[in-house]
Amino acid sequence: MPKKMLKNMSEIRRFFHRNEDPIYFISATNFNLLGIDEWCKNFKYICYLDCYDGRHPNVFCPSEQPHAEFQSIEDINNYLLQHKEVIDFIKRRGGNPKFVFLMFDEETERLANELGAVVWFPSAKLRTSMDNKIETVRVGNKAGVPSVPNVLAEVTSYENLGETCDKAGIGHDLVLQSAFGDSGHTTFFIKSEADFRSHADEIIGEGEIKIMKRIDCRGSAIEACTTSKGTIVGPLMTELVGFKELTPYRGGWCGNEIFSTAFPKKVREKARQLTFKFGEQLRKEGYSGYFELDFLIDTKTGDIWLGELNPRITGASSMTNHAAFAHADAPLFLFHLLDFSKVKFNLDIAELNSRWADPDMIDSWSQMVVKHTEDSVDIITEAPQTGIYKMHDDGRVVFDRFDYHRRAVESENEAFFLRIQKPGDYRYEGADLGILVTRGRSMTNNFVLNDRAKKWIHGIKNSFVAKPLPAADVGPVFSEPAFKIL
Numbered sequence: 001m002p003k004k005m006l007k008n009m010s011e012i013r014r015f016f017h018r019n020e021d022p023i024y025f026i027s028a029t030n031f032n033l034l035g036i037d038e039w040c041k042n043f044k045y046i047c048y049l050d051c052y053d054g055r056h057p058n059v060f061c062p063s064e065q066p067h068a069e070f071q072s073i074e075d076i077n078n079y080l081l082q083h084k085e086v087i088d089f090i091k092r093r094g095g096n097p098k099f100v101f102l103m104f105d106e107e108t109e110r111l112a113n114e115l116g117a118v119v120w121f122p123s124a125k126l127r128t129s130m131d132n133k134i135e136t137v138r139v140g141n142k143a144g145v146p147s148v149p150n151v152l153a154e155v156t157s158y159e160n161l162g163e164t165c166d167k168a169g170i171g172h173d174l175v176l177q178s179a180f181g182d183s184g185h186t187t188f189f190i191k192s193e194a195d196f197r198s199h200a201d202e203i204i205g206e207g208e209i210k211i212m213k214r215i216d217c218r219g220s221a222i223e224a225c226t227t228s229k230g231t232i233v234g235p236l237m238t239e240l241v242g243f244k245e246l247t248p249y250r251g252g253w254c255g256n257e258i259f260s261t262a263f264p265k266k267v268r269e270k271a272r273q274l275t276f277k278f279g280e281q282l283r284k285e286g287y288s289g290y291f292e293l294d295f296l297i298d299t300k301t302g303d304i305w306l307g308e309l310n311p312r313i314t315g316a317s318s319m320t321n322h323a324a325f326a327h328a329d330a331p332l333f334l335f336h337l338l339d340f341s342k343v344k345f346n347l348d349i350a351e352l353n354s355r356w357a358d359p360d361m362i363d364s365w366s367q368m369v370v371k372h373t374e375d376s377v378d379i380i381t382e383a384p385q386t387g388i389y390k391m392h393d394d395g396r397v398v399f400d401r402f403d404y405h406r407r408a409v410e411s412e413n414e415a416f417f418l419r420i421q422k423p424g425d426y427r428y429e430g431a432d433l434g435i436l437v438t439r440g441r442s443m444t445n446n447f448v449l450n451d452r453a454k455k456w457i458h459g460i461k462n463s464f465v466a467k468p469l470p471a472a473d474v475g476p477v478f479s480e481p482a483f484k485i486l
Contacts, residue, residue, distance in 0.1 A: 006345040009329050012338060016040040016330075022095045023120070023337065027102045028076050028485040030059055031418055031435060032317045034406070039334055042095070046086055048076050049485075051386050051419050051434075056404050062086050072483050073103040081111035090115060098340070102313055102486075120340035121312070122287050130287055130311040132179045134208045140306045143281035145274045148175075148296055148305040150212040155203050158196040161211070170213040176203060177210040177308075187251050189214065217296040218447055219307070220263065221256055223320045224275050225290050225332050227339040230349035231279025234320040234332050235362050236271045238262050239294070240442065243449055245457045248373045248429050255368040256316045257441050258323055260359035263297060270304050271295050272357060278306070287311060290336040315369065315486040318437075322406060325361035365406075366442035368453065369486060370460055372431045377469060380427050384434070384463035386419045391452075397459025412440040415456055420485070427466050432485055436460060 006012050019041045025033045030045035037043040037058040050061040062085035070076050080086050090097055097117040101108065105124050112119050121127065129135055137147045151168035155161050155176075165172055176188040176199075188199040191214075196203070203209060219239035225232045240246065240255035247254040262268070275293055282291065292314045294307030313333065321331035329352065338345060355361060387402040391413050401408075406416040415438040421431060442453035449457075 004344075006338075006343060008347070012334070012345060012347075013039070013330055015343065016334060016337070019043075020095065021098055021341075022090070022093050023098045023100065024090070024117075025100050026077050026080055028073060029418070029420065030056070031486055032102050032313045032315065033100070033321070033333060034318050034404075034418075035322060036331060036333055039331055040337060044093075046080055046089070048080060049420060049422075052404055053385065055402060060086075060089055062089075070483075073485055074105045074108060076485070077101055077104055078107050078111060081108065081115065087115065090117070100313075100337075120337065121289055126287060127311045130282070130285070130291075130309060133177050133210050133308055134179050136306070136309040137210060139281055139285060139309070140278060143274075143277045145278045145281075145306045147210075147307075148212045148215055148217075150210055152208050152210055154207060155209050155211070157204070158193045158200075161190070161196065165211065168211075170211070173214045175212045175214050177212070178202065178206045179208065179210075189251075215296065215305075216299045217305075218263070218299060219253075220271065220295045220297055221292060221314070221316045222271055222275050222295065223290065223292045223314070223316060223332060224279050225335045225339070226279035226283045226288055227335055227349075228288070229345070229347055231276045231283075232332060232335050232349060232356075233272050233275045233279070233353050234356065235260075235323065235325070236262055236268050236295070237316060237319055238443065238447070240368060240449075244373060245449060245454060246368055246373070247371050248375075253315065253369075254371070255366065255442065256319050257364075257366045257443060258319045258362060259364035259441060260362040264302065267297055267302060267304055269357070272353070274304065274306070276353070278309075282311075288339055290317075290333060292316060315484075318406075319365060319367055322365070323361070324363040325356045325358075328361060329355070364440050366438050366440060366453070368436045368438075368442055368457065370433045370436060370457060372427050372429060372433055375429050377426055377428045378466040379469060380421055380423050380425050380464060380466045382463070382465035383419055383422050383425075384417060384460060386417060386434075389415050389417055389460070391415070391455060391459065395455045395459070397456060397463070399463075406437045409437065409439055412438060412452065414439075417460060421464075427464070433464060434460065435486070 023043045024046050026046045028048045029051050045059045047061050062083045067079050098120045099112050099117045100120050134152050149170050153164045174190045178186045190196050219241045221237045221239050223234045238257040242251050290313050292310040296305045296307045321333050388400045389397050390400045391397050409416050415436050418435045420434045444450050
């Protein structure tokens, strides 16, 4: 640990280049923090799924052991932390281990403590509190970051909902969200009593519900890191939402685009200002480190509203941490590690934020999370391997070479594919097949998938081959909805 204060980016990069503390990202896959191992010495991934068939030098996947059916990504992490091969791997490498996760709970914290490790994130209890969509509205209000006109209330019936909305003056064309949930799983569009009846069991008895006026909007995402020196803000990204080619869930997140002109300049600047204010408020609430905000941008007025907070890294983190500004300075997540390392540092955060807002610091990329979208279950017999794929002029998509760097993609006729499901896995509605990362955009200016994106999705999906379940095998029973692993 250096005794002197780190005074600039060069010294921060050197600090991590010489890092001696073993740091582990433990998760189903390493997708969210892909590439961080190349910025931080002694950074390793411990993963449940081997997306690389053993060819990634810093990914450790233990052998499969009997376990209860996973209900969440926290279950996967808790399984990994009790796996003898994982425990031996961590002890063999020695040092003072530090753990980072996509998701974790109090049991994860207990298991980490047993291993003598420190979790480099705010506590699970605090994260859960911040992740509550009702609490997010309140934190936003304190920070001066407005949410879509809404009312927070328990709902006991459709009539009760109508009375509540009349008092709040938000009309009867509504979007309801319960406190927790993601990817459209707990977002309900209610315009009539029939709409309400179809979701009544998921609304009544769920405590306070966020009841919003429905607006015609575009989804966006922005990531940031609140540190002891201030909040560092990444670029505003578009969101791919609910495309039937990618996800069976209406309103479900299924990817992002990053490009310098995403939304008008005025909107981008406003989003950055609001994110900074929200991050400063988070620190007052006791939260520090990485987070992501969804903003809803009204297509008619251009107004920008707070959607939700994810107090963690997310599925969009790979986009943020591989952008041109990240290569020019450092990935945003490195500042999270820096803050939790407790090393003294000083940075002109305002100057850094200004530099990262420069369009020249942002290149154009797109990622698409490809799920199985059919209402069927079968067994995968062939799956495309992780690596670089090419699209021929006739639209055919073919494997070109193995790589685990998305920057190896040379043109818009190439894409990096990270395989999630492998031969032998059940393919079911909502299962994550893999992630496609391409240069350029995947949507048009009207926010619909462009032809190139559709060809990529079709080509990758066609690379999967599956066989029907044996006649005597009814297959696994999957809880609805299946949980996200990214």
